[in-house]
Each structure stands twice: as C-alpha cells, then as structure tokens.
Amino acid sequence: MSAPAPVIIVGGGIAGLSAALAAAPAPVLLLARASGSRGAASALAQGGIAAAIAPGDSPQAHARDTCVAGCFHNDPGIVDLLTANAADAVRWLQAIGVAFDREPDGSLQFCREGGHDRARIVHAGGDATGAKVMEALVAAARAATHIERRADVDVDGLVLRDGHVCGVCVSNPDGTGEVLHGRVVVLATGGLGGLFAQTSNPADADGNGLALALAAGAQPRDLEFVQFHPTALALPGLHSLPLVTEALRGAGGRLLDADGASLMDGMHPLADLAPRDIVAxxxxxxxxxxxxxxxxxxxxxxxxxxxxxxxxxxxxxGLDPRVQPIPVTPAAHFHMGGIAVDADGRSSLPGLYAVGEVACNGVHGANRLASNSLLEGVVFGRRLGALLRTLPDGGQPRGSSRMVRRKPSLDAAQLDYLRALMMQAMGPMRSGDTLRAALDDCTELAASGWQGELARALVEAALRRGESLGAHFRMDRESDVLAQGSSPSPAW
Known part of the structure; x- marks a missing residue:
C-alpha cells in the first residue's frame, strides 16, 4: 500500500511553519531554501505581535487602527478575523515555548508602535521577537512526526494536472532536479524586498514564490503596495540593512533632520508614531x-x-546609540500585495494555496499596521493548516501533467541594475514618468530573467493606480487628499 500524498509547503518562515504544525495529522513535506530559521525574514522581525489583550483594549480597536493605517483599502471581514484571533495566537505561541516579555509583577509587557492608538504589542527578548518565535516554531516542527523537512532546495516550478496544482519542481544543492507530487501545494515564500537596492529583508526574499504563481496563471492582488520601513540603519553600499525597530520611537525616540530639528512634529497627529507610509x-x-x-x-x-x-x-x-543619534533610511520592508487568496488561503488555481507575505487576502490594505505581519502568519497559517488536515489524499497521480517553470535568474549585473531601478521608480515616492520609463527597462529585463517579469508586473500595477493611496504615493498627484498623509474616515 502506497504512502499517502503529502501537503507540500514551500517556505520555512512563520506562516509556513504555523500551517505545517496545524495540518497534523496530515503528512506535510516542508521545503525551504535554508535549514532552521536561516534565510527567513521572520527571524529578523524586531517588532512584536499586536494583540488586543491589555485591559481596556478590544479587537475592534485593533481592527480600527489596522484599517486606518491601510487607508480603508482593507477587507473588513478579513481584518476582523485577524484581530479576533490575535489573543488565541499569542496563547498558542506561549504553549509551544515562546516566552513573551513581562512586567516586574509578572503580567505581559505591552509596547506601542506606529499607527496604534495604545500599547498593545507583545515582544519576546526585546527586539528579537521574530527570532524567538522562529526558534520555538522550528523546534516544534522538528519534533512533529507528521512533518518532513527538506532544506537547501529551490522550488522553481509547479506541476499541474487537469488544471489542478499537484506538485513542484525542485533544484537540489548538487544541481540535480526532481518532481515531487502532493495533494496540494502551499506557497509561504515571503516577500520581495530583495528586488530593491535597500531592504530590511534577506537578499533572497526576492518574490520567487509570487513569480512562480504568476507564471502558472494565479491571479495577483494589490501588487503596487510595497511598504518601506522608515528606519533601517543607513549603511551606504549594503543591500540588506539592519532594521531599527519602530518600538524605539514608541519608547521615546525622535526622528531628526540634518539640522537636529524634529522630522514629524506637525506632520501628523501621531508625530513620530504616524503610520509607516507617512513616516517613510x-x-x-x-x-x-x-x-x-x-x-x-x-x-x-x-x-x-x-x-x-x-x-x-x-x-x-561603530555607533553607540546610548550617546549618538542613529543614521536611518527607508528600506523595502513588506509587500501588502501578492497572490490573491480568500480567508482560507485558496488561490484562483485549484490546488494552490498561499499564506503569509506572498499572499494577499486584503488584511493589510494599502499599508500594513506595525506588528501585524507576524500575527498574520500565525493566524492565517493556523487557519490554513486546519483546512489542510481535512483535504483528501487523492491517491497516486494519474494521467498526463505539465510543468510550469520560472525563467532563469538575471545575472548579478542585471539584478543590481533592477534593484536600483525599483528603488527609484517604486520607492516611497513615485511618478508616472518614472514608472513609465521603468516599465520599458523591466520589459527588456523580463526577456532575460524572472525577476524582470515580476518587476514589470509591479510597475504595471503602479501605473494602473493613478491616485495616491497608502504606500503608493504619486508625486504627480500631490493634490490628492491621501497624498498629504491623511486617510479617509468613513463611519466605523
């Protein structure tokens, strides 16, 4: 009797691990580019996890802040799912070993970050929350008998049979390739900050999973919305920059210009704690x-x-932040757009699911609220996992199948050029002329590599949205109310 076909999950970050653990007892094959937490942007997350569990707080207040930050481009029902399940997500993480920071009296410590109207962020190890959460999730996955982990593999293709995704093509470290079949495929490959000249992400957070889904015909959503963290450590010449957490501003840090004057006073009612798009x-x-x-x-x-x-x-x-101001610069940080999915992670392609930053279910709108990303990975990862454990095996694959592969990668010089181009055209401030010029360059690069194709899709989406909204700021539309940093305020 043959072994049951596994659920194939591509990506070893918080979303992928949460889905894999919640899928028990269904067999899971977890494929990652690196072992343990290496290479996962989740491990670099300095912000904490937003959850309305402090006295006087509520999921509704958390949802309101989420939608204000997202310029009300969010899906309200999905936002409610996120905020209503936040407390349970924190409890689950505690149960698998995450020790959140506490006050001297033993109660949870709550911090405030940009866009929140109160302190509702829990941290673990100060600004090492992502690393602490990943440590616990990796340990739990290694102990789980239903999960098989394979590291150091690159998924570069999808297998389709009768229009259903039923497997992946992988490249192994020794250069060999193979086809792996599963009952469904889940993409949890993270974001695309690596396509920009300055990013807070690992360099290989390059949109590979999104590019693969688009090549196979999956529908995208909101590709134009790329969030720039306003405070990465300014280190000229480096691609992946260390993050300078927003929680520093929540603890009283102030942003200053070259003359030592406040950058944010008078710019927004929340000043240094304004939503990220405005500060960036x-x-x-x-x-x-x-x-x-x-x-x-x-x-x-x-x-x-x-x-x-x-x-x-x-x-x-060589900087001592106890006595010196920290030089900062915006860096590509989070993609609000991605593969269009529903609340359960289903894409438009049968058999293909997506979760975490590679997916877009509408929860973040036009601009993600601080400390909602780790929360999203846990809440929707666990929700997807609960669905995956109910899916039928489907048996051994029968009939003919076809493989959809990405194009080869751009070479190093082309990739450097593309990153500079994306930073200029798709950065915190954009214009129609710059986007149109970038589209021509991306079209040329698309002939050589998949990164060019993906960049072209982002630029095309930015050109289609003529008005400013959230992280998509058009300098040639400065008369827009939204362009000035205000948000629409419908009745809540």
Missing amino acids: RRVWQACRNGGAWLDAHKLGTAFPQRFPTVFQACMNH
Whole structure:
C-alpha cells in the first residue's frame, strides 16, 4: 500500500511553519531554501505581535487602527478575523515555548508602535521577537512526526494536472532536479524586498514564490503596495540593512533632520508614531536633504537590554546609540500585495494555496499596521493548516501533467541594475514618468530573467493606480487628499 500524498509547503518562515504544525495529522513535506530559521525574514522581525489583550483594549480597536493605517483599502471581514484571533495566537505561541516579555509583577509587557492608538504589542527578548518565535516554531516542527523537512532546495516550478496544482519542481544543492507530487501545494515564500537596492529583508526574499504563481496563471492582488520601513540603519553600499525597530520611537525616540530639528512634529497627529507610509516619505525626503537620524539616547543604560538587536547592530558599525543619534533610511520592508487568496488561503488555481507575505487576502490594505505581519502568519497559517488536515489524499497521480517553470535568474549585473531601478521608480515616492520609463527597462529585463517579469508586473500595477493611496504615493498627484498623509474616515 502506497504512502499517502503529502501537503507540500514551500517556505520555512512563520506562516509556513504555523500551517505545517496545524495540518497534523496530515503528512506535510516542508521545503525551504535554508535549514532552521536561516534565510527567513521572520527571524529578523524586531517588532512584536499586536494583540488586543491589555485591559481596556478590544479587537475592534485593533481592527480600527489596522484599517486606518491601510487607508480603508482593507477587507473588513478579513481584518476582523485577524484581530479576533490575535489573543488565541499569542496563547498558542506561549504553549509551544515562546516566552513573551513581562512586567516586574509578572503580567505581559505591552509596547506601542506606529499607527496604534495604545500599547498593545507583545515582544519576546526585546527586539528579537521574530527570532524567538522562529526558534520555538522550528523546534516544534522538528519534533512533529507528521512533518518532513527538506532544506537547501529551490522550488522553481509547479506541476499541474487537469488544471489542478499537484506538485513542484525542485533544484537540489548538487544541481540535480526532481518532481515531487502532493495533494496540494502551499506557497509561504515571503516577500520581495530583495528586488530593491535597500531592504530590511534577506537578499533572497526576492518574490520567487509570487513569480512562480504568476507564471502558472494565479491571479495577483494589490501588487503596487510595497511598504518601506522608515528606519533601517543607513549603511551606504549594503543591500540588506539592519532594521531599527519602530518600538524605539514608541519608547521615546525622535526622528531628526540634518539640522537636529524634529522630522514629524506637525506632520501628523501621531508625530513620530504616524503610520509607516507617512513616516517613510518624510525620512525619504530628509535623506535627500542631508540625512535623517533617530535619537534614542534617553534610553541610556537600558538600551542594550531593551533593544539588544539594534544595539548590537549599531555597535558593530561603530555607533553607540546610548550617546549618538542613529543614521536611518527607508528600506523595502513588506509587500501588502501578492497572490490573491480568500480567508482560507485558496488561490484562483485549484490546488494552490498561499499564506503569509506572498499572499494577499486584503488584511493589510494599502499599508500594513506595525506588528501585524507576524500575527498574520500565525493566524492565517493556523487557519490554513486546519483546512489542510481535512483535504483528501487523492491517491497516486494519474494521467498526463505539465510543468510550469520560472525563467532563469538575471545575472548579478542585471539584478543590481533592477534593484536600483525599483528603488527609484517604486520607492516611497513615485511618478508616472518614472514608472513609465521603468516599465520599458523591466520589459527588456523580463526577456532575460524572472525577476524582470515580476518587476514589470509591479510597475504595471503602479501605473494602473493613478491616485495616491497608502504606500503608493504619486508625486504627480500631490493634490490628492491621501497624498498629504491623511486617510479617509468613513463611519466605523
């Protein structure tokens, strides 16, 4: 008797691991580019997890902040699913070993970040939340008998039979390739910050899963919305930049221009804690007029304990944030768009599911609220996993199938050019002329590699949206109300 076909999950970050664990007892084959938490953007996340569990808070208040940050481009029903399940997500993470930071009296410690009207963010290990959560998830996955993990493989194709996705094509470290069959395929491959010259993501967070889904004919959604974190450590010449967490501003840090004046006073009612798209544009402008800095020296001797990741990154580059302002710059951080999916992760292609940053179910709208990304991965990963465990095996594959593969990769010089192009045209501030010029270049690059094809799809989506909205800011539409940093405010 043959073994049952597994659920194939591509990606070893928080969303993929949460789905894999929740799929038990269905067999899962988890495929990742790197072993453990290496290479996963989730492990780099310094922000925490937003959850309305503090006294006086509510899922409705969390949902309101999520939609305000997203410029009400969000799907309200999906937002309600996220915020209503946040407390349960935190409890589940605690159950598998995540030790969230606590106050001296033993209660959970809540912090405030940009776009939130109150302190509702839980952290683990200060600014090392992503690493701590990944550590617990990886350990749980290794102990789970229903999960088989294969690392150091690259998924570069999908297998379709009668219009249904039923497997993947993989390239092994030794250069060999093989076809793996499964009952369904889940893409949990993360974002695409690696396509930009400056990113807070690992370099290989390059949109590979999204590109693969688009090549197979899956419908995309909201590709134009790319969030730039306003405060990455400004290190000229580096591609992947250390993040300077937003929680530093929640703890009293201030953004300053080259003259030492406040960047955000008078720009938004929340000042330094305004939604990320607004702060990122302001920092972007300052960087072109002498630079931008984050002054958090008031933390003093508490800095290394409260923000160990940022502290070490600064010290590694000769900066002591206890006494010096930190030079910062915007960096490509999170893709609100992706493969269009429903609340259960179903794409438009039967048999193909997506979850986490590669997917777009409408929860983030035009601009993600701080500390909703790890939450999204857990909530919708677990929701998808619950569905996966009910899917029938389907038996051994029969009949003819076809393979859809990505194009080869761009070479190093072409990729460097594309990253610079995307930073210029698809950065925090855009214009029709720059986007049209970039489209011509992307079309030329698309003939050589899949990254060019994906970049072209993003630029085309940006050109189709003529007005400014959230992270999509059109400098040639400055008269738009949204372009000035305001959000529409329908009755809630």
